[in-house]
Structure formats: C-alpha cells, structure tokens
Amino acid sequence: MILLSDSCPLIVQSTTPSLSLALATCNSTLCKWSSMSCSSNLDCECFSLTNTVNGTVSGICAVADLSCTSMIRCNSDNITCSIAQTICVNSTRCQQPVCYPMALANIQICPPNRITTLIPTVTNATTSSNLPTLATRLWTQTGNMSTMRSYHTTSTLANGKALVAGGLTYGDAVNTAELFDSTTGLWTQTGSMSTRRSHHTASTLANGKVLVVGGLSYGVGLNTAELFDPTTGLWTQTGNMSIKRVDHKALILADGKVLVVGGDWDVYSVTTAELFDPTTGLWTMAGNMSDWRFGHSASTLSAGKVLVTGGYLGSNYGKSAELFDPSTGVWTQTGKMNIGRDHHTSSLLFNGKVLVVGGLSRYGQVVNSAEWYD
Secondary structure, eight states, X not given: OEEEOTTOEEEEOOSOTTSOOOOEEOOOOEEOTTXXXXXXXXXEEEEEBSOOSOSSXXXXXXXXXXXXXXXXXXXXXXXXXSSTTEEEEOOSSOSSOEEXXXXXXXXXXXXXXXXXXXXXXXXXXXXXXXXXXXXXXXXXXXXXXXXOOBSOEEEEOTTSOEEEEXXXXXXXXXXXXXXXXXXXXXXXXXXXXXXXXXXXXXXXXXXXXXXXXOOEETTEEOOOEEEEETTTTEEEEEOXXXXXXXXXXXXXXXXXXXXXXOOEETTEXXXXXXXXXXXXXXXXXXXXXXXXXXXXXXXXXTTSOEEEEOOBOSSSBOOOEEEEETTTTEEEEEOOOSSOOXXXXXXXXXXXXXXXXXOBOGGGOBOOOEEEEO
C-alpha cells in the first residue's frame, strides 16, 4: 500500500515478500485525481496513484510532458516499482501504470495552484536547485558539461538524473558520458562508452539501464549497441544489430522491447526495423517499411502502435507515414502529411493526436509549419 504522511513520504510496500522493491520519498503537492489543474505551473498535471489508503488523496502533482517511453513500467502488481525513487502512477497518455521519477514531482517545479481546491498537505523542499520553476516561463543558465558536444543523446534516469552520452566535439565523435543532477545543477563524469559515436539513439529500459544504439564514428556507420548501468556507472556491450544505422529512431514498446526504425546505412537509407529484447540482449528483424527513410520521426500511439512520419527518402523529403503493429509485426501505410519534412519532431498529445512540428522540407528549406495526425 501507499502511506501518506504530513511530510509526504510515499512508502511503497508490497504484499509479495519475494519482490525486490524500493522506497520512494517525495516533496510533492498532493492532489485529487479529479482535479487536473493541480499547479500554477501549467506544465504539471495530477497523476493518479495506483493504490492509496486515503480515498480523497489520490494523486501527485508532477511534470506532465515526460514521455511514456521514457518511463519504465510498474511491477506486475501495478502498484509497486522496483526502481528507487519512483512511484507507480496512472497517466492520461500511457496505456499502463508507469514508474514516475519522484525528482520531477517536486513542489519547487509544480507549486500548488492556490485558486483550486487541493489537499493542503505539502512539504517544503529541503534542497535548493539551480533550475527555475517552469511557471516562470523563463530560461536561466545552469552548470556546464565538461565536454562540448552536439548530436549527442540525453536520457532521463529513474533517479531523476539525466545521462548525456557521446556526440561530436570539434567534428570528432566522443565516447564520454556525463550525469546532470537537477537538485544541484551540476554535472559529473561517469563511465565512457566502448565506442565513440554521434547520431545514435538512447532508450531507458524497464530495468533502469540505458540502451545506446548505432550512430556514426569516424565517418562510418555503426551496428553496435551498449548498455549503461546507473548503479555502477559502467557500460557493457550487448548484441549487434543486423545492419549499421545512423539517424534512425528507437522507441520502447509496451512489452519492454526496443524498436529501432530506418536510418542511414553507409550511403543508403534503409526500410528495415529491428527489435531488441533486454532479457536476451539479442536483435530480431521487425518487418520492412514501404519507404526507406532517415531523419524521420516516430511516436508510440495510445493504442500501442508506432507512427513513423516523413524523413529523407533518398530523393525527396517525405510526406508519407506508416504504422507498425507490435502484435503482428506488420507495417501499413496511413495518411500522408500535408508537406514533406525531415528532422522534424512528433509528440503524442493528451487527446491522442500526434503533433508534427518544423523540420526541413523542399530544397532543404527550414519550415515553421505544424500539423497533427488523428
């Protein structure tokens, strides 16, 4: 069960002694699940707890725009989490209960909305942060990384820290990685990857580890993959993909596997997709798209399917879009976008639609247009 005290420690306990569980503590605003407006920061929402001993206090107020694919699933009881400093919650976007990092359910980030009715039990944060509250809509500088880098990846860990890996420095790929602590605004170096890489992908797995895949090293595409363990700060190599991929996309599916789609293979774009199984460390092919593409975008829909949009198709900027069904392993075409674009973004909205924004379009022009997929 989940116990709520005056100082808001949420203590996750299990009726199954064999489970290895974690304690999650918070400095959060508690909220009623029926009240979605829980904070003066409009980027926050009320996430319902999957189990509580108090029928009136049913949620925590936390940052809303954390993607479902970046959070790990709750244990099989849909109540507890096996990763420290996370709590099992429901979300309006995620298909199943997920383990939310308590570092992002902080009263400093999501201050209570004084004009709405909230549970008055809140705590004051015991540590200061160099980051502003999102309610200000302002940017302030925080600590610098030790290494300048571009075309790197950033992954949110279960402990609330951010892992930055690889990228380009003065045109050369690096294998270094750093951790950002949001409570101090400081960076610390962690273990280095075995391979220098940029233009790769990084995915946080259900076991808390981070999978880094493919990318570019000294001008050559990579098919290698590595795992980062936050508990040790070390990287280990895992199974290789069947082909090299650069500028591909990676998404975590509901079953915990990682889907890697498209990308560049030497001088050619590819149509293929592959699945990584964290339990075996092995890759299997996952069908072919109708179009080869790199610089595309991909989103996991509320129904569990994956939507892939646009990308560079070899001779043009693609309008086409395709759907992958994990239950069948089959790709099908769906409606085309209004304009072709690559290196754009796609985001799943609360209403289930996908918002596609910006990118490069005809003749390599940067565009400011946006459209959504229903």
